[in-house]
Amino acid sequence: MFGREGRLVLVNGQYRPVVPAAPGRAQRWRLVNGCTSRVLAVRLEGHTLQQIAQDGTFLPSPAPRQQLVLAPGNRADVVVQPDRAGRFTLIADPYDRGSGMGGAPASTGPVPLATLVVDGPAAVAPALPATLPAEPPPASATATRSTSFRMGMGGMRGGRGDAMPMSFTVDGRAYDPDRDDQIVAAGTVEEWTVTNTGPLAHPFHLHVWPFTVVAASDGRPPLGVPQDVVLVPPGGWVRLRIPFTTHTGRSVYHCHILDHEDAGMMATITVR
Ligand SMILES: [Cu+2]
Missing domain, CATH: 2.60.40.420 (Cupredoxins -  blue copper proteins)
Structure with missing residues (x-):
């Protein structure tokens, strides 16, 4: 689990x-x-x-x-x-x-x-630069979208005594590579709210399109630069700004706990 x-x-x-x-x-x-x-x-x-x-x-x-x-x-x-x-x-x-x-x-x-x-002879440490060449985050979004990581309880199947496995899904659905879960219009900047309905933190990972964290339910200060994995707190959410402006195509997003991903906590995204 x-x-x-x-x-x-x-x-x-x-x-x-x-x-x-x-x-x-x-x-x-x-x-x-x-x-x-x-x-x-x-x-x-x-x-x-x-x-x-x-x-x-x-x-x-x-x-x-x-x-x-x-x-x-x-x-x-x-x-x-x-x-x-x-x-x-x-x-x-x-x-x-x-x-x-x-x-x-x-x-x-x-x-x-x-x-x-x-150990060894001491050297003088050079000063770090005061500023770094960070990419500016997108100023605003033109569309919103929500998606959620869900972890379901296993149990006993109706009277037969078979144990049902726990379920790991995105929006209640286990991964199906042939299903389109999110279809995004190329060229838009979207604001996603990724929620976690369960008691365990899940790292959200989106392939291909880096996102900037805008806010998180646990009050973590956002880094303000593009990243591609963010921890979604238990019973909480993160809000992400994602420019779908660089590539079209089909990819996935998933929980980066590999056992969860393998059990189905992954979804497809198509940008066209
Ligand atoms: Cu997970």
Whole structure:
């Protein structure tokens, strides 16, 4: 129900690798949450992560983060500037993904991911640029649309005692690649409200057309730049602005918890 989480979290295929660094020398890390279900709330002991990009596009300016929350599929570029020698653990803190239908909480951790080992002669860290080449978000939308992630309770089938599987759907329908779920007129900018009717957070991922988050029901401040995965809080919603101005064609959107997607929490979108 929560999506399977592996026993180990690997970094570049390695278990708790060492990342060498020199004091004062900046490193750019491209963090990708490639986990099937786990939300990674990442922090580096003794350091502030300077986030410069999300899902491959620049933020307007470097944003200092004590902790960076990455849903499965999310990416972030961060600059790490160690200012002293020492060993510092990169940690994924427990993150509350909500709960399952029976109320069991979905949270694990903390998980040590890697160790930054800083030693050697000190260098002077260059200053980060004050502004970054961020794409401006679309100013307004010309159409609205709603869609919802739904998780249904399993149960016993009428008297025969067969267990019915839980259902994972978009708008109550399991994925059918031959069905058109959303048809969008090419050239429009749409505002989508993506709701989550269940008690567990689902990461929404739209292929092909990046979106800018306008607001979220949990009050998270939007990043204000295009991204392609956003966590929809339990019993909540996110509002997205999506320019369908670059490509026509057919694609999909889905929950980025792979077990949910595989069970049917995916839908088609056709832009024409
Ligand atoms: Cu999901």
